[in-house]
Amino acid sequence: MTSVAVLEVRKIVKRFGGLVAVDNLSFAVREGEIFGLIGPNGSGKTTVFNLINRFFPLTSGTIHFGDRRIDVLSPHQICALGIARAFQVVKPLRRMTVLENVMTGAFLRTRNVRRARQKALEVLDFCKLMHRKDFPAGKLTIADRKRLEIARALATEPRLLLLDETAAGLNPRETEEAIDIIRQIRELGVTIIVVEHVMKVITGICDRVMAINFGREITTGPPAAVVNHPEVIKAYLGEADA
């Protein structure tokens, strides 16, 4: 398998008024890899996702998915092309059941209710949420809600999955389960970009990691190298010897 670039981000800039949230960022994500994005709070990670997804328009730069330019499309078109997203602040469709939530994702690829239900049940089984399928989504625990985010995104049959801090707020066992699921998703052939603070996830499953701060790239490389990079450590902790 050649390393085809599934997603290519070229020199993107995002300004909110006077604030530069993303500053000339470029990176490419290869097919089948798990790409990590780390940085301290406010470094622009979620903004990057919002730009890929086009919840915000770019100030400048371009984003390419395969050979298509996507920074000019609307969020739903981007999802239809094959980029799905699990949000950092989870957005369950609260008054629908877990099954109905995932079916809503599945409907992207079919209009038949029975087939959507079938697909949703498969995804729920895969994400180990079957036991909650008739629960109203608003009544789930935070761990289950995060898993629902992933399941719902998976039901849209994405080629690229954006996971935004899906391990945040989980206990060690839940984190292990989350890592497992992400690995299994990759085995399905889905490319994944992971934004995380939990380093165990980053070092555990990412093939490559990019660290950013103030919207700018610090360094990119294998997880161990990036996580131990002095600039990265400084960004997280401030000046090492204060």
Add this chain to the structure above:
Amino acid sequence: MALLGQTVICGLLLGGMYALIAISLTLIMGVMKIINLAHGSLVMVGMYVTYVCYRAWGLDPYLGMLVAMPVLFLLGCVIQHFLINRLLEVESVLPENQVLLTVGISLVLTEVIRFIFKSDYRSITTPYAGEALLVGGMSVSIAMAIGFVIAMVFTYLLHLFLTRTDLGRAIRATAQDREAAQYMGVDARRVTVITFGLGSALAAAGGSLLLPLFYLWPDIGHLFTAKAFIITILGGMGSTTGALLGGLTLGVAESLGATYIGMGYKDVVGLVIFLLVLLFLPHGLRSLVRR
């Protein structure tokens, strides 16, 4: 030329009084964070109180206003405390339930007044009602002029209250960030109740100032609710200067519409402007000014 000038001045004076009503709405909505469709009915009740003072004791409306304001203050506090505050905790399918509660309240207030006073058009006549000043060939109604001045005085007093007093600051804090205000020791529920009362009192004042100029009947509340919202959206939600600007703009637009298009279509002018602003200038005229 004189006609244009007169129309504009008339519009400005009227707009100033509308602005008072809109400012009271902005005040309430800033703290309540929900659309309050009962606002016009509060204005209407205030007008009826003033009317009663006039009929029963011959009180001039500008004095009757001083009776209406505390009455409406109490009414507002009661409504907020017993009804609206309760709803902040209820879970329902549509968040618009809160808006609809205000519709229900408006309905109740309107019908209670209709029950007492029937639907007849009422009006008051004051000795100076028909009088006008002649300024450079333009005729300016005295009632409008006085009303405008009093409205501006109230607006200024409100401004002082909000910026110089502790309670005023508490109100502004609650409007900006309810939780943060609570962490700072502000009793948000109590502040909301007081704000609703204060807003109602000012609404009553605005209505009383307009009493010499409008026919009074129970459904006039809807008219004022519409105007208040148009002004609030025009001026930008949450901004008192915006409400002032918006009020003046609406007043002038209505006046021009009435003079040059026709009486019936005057309200359409306001509504169309409202829609256009909603669609194209979401932060109201304020965003133009701030540029």
Add this chain to the structure above:
Amino acid sequence: MHRYRIWAAVAFALLALALPFIFNSPYYQHMLILILIWAALGTAWNLLGGYCGQVSFGHAAFFGLGAYSAGLLYLHLGASPWWGLALGPVVATLVSLPIGLICFRLRGPYFALAMLALGEIFRLVFLNWISFTNGPRGILMVATRPGKIPFYYLALAILGLALWWSYLLIKSKFGYYFVSIREDQDAAEALGIPTTRYKLYALLPSAFLTGLVGAFYMNYVAFIEPNVVFSLGNVSVMIILVVILGGVATLWGPTVGAAIYIALGELFRAQLGAANVLAFGVLVCLVILFLPNGVVGEVDLFKRLLGGKRRGDVGGSLGSP
């Protein structure tokens, strides 16, 4: 559908067909027709407002357009206003398209206010454009009138259409997409749902049905004027209140709400005379405070508490009709 539900529906339908003979007087038949009118209006509104979450405070625009389509055909062309039954819904639907495209950029309360403004603009325009619409004098039909019974069955057919169409939509992909837009529009977009398009898919049938009822109203009442059919308080807001009473985002909620509204309205009118609207206002406040999901909505809750969770019956909006 579970079998008992099919039997219940059949029994209910038979009962509905027999009602005008059970209640034999024109007075009661008029009440029944009113219930059917409000039930249809509420069901139509519910598609856009209850299921899709786009609360329109301006549906009177569509009602009035339907009524005036029928009325203007009669006024200007001498045509039988029954043609309005075909034209009314079409006009309402065509007008709703640009309205939706423009107003759906707005969210939540701003959308509600925009629709409110639109409804009022229609009212004022129809009120003042006297040469075209006869203005406040309205349109009066002087044809001979059939009795109430044919109108009853026609209204029943309209309600049946509204309910059936709603049922089909809700149980299909459309229903899931509508509710997801209501629950979280951003999440819906991220799931590939073209939200504006689907809001239109909810608006178009809603406007169609509302216009249809409007045209029916013109034929039934034989007199319309702008302050009645385009009324904010008596039509737009009342539709919403009827749906809230019965249960937002439930199939039968609007029908139940309409029945309560008319029945209680008559009861209040008989007992309290002029204060009946006041009593209704108080009722609305009480329902919103204590039964926020309406009668039908709370019945679901009640059943769930009693019977535990049943497969597919949990969640309210999609699980139960």
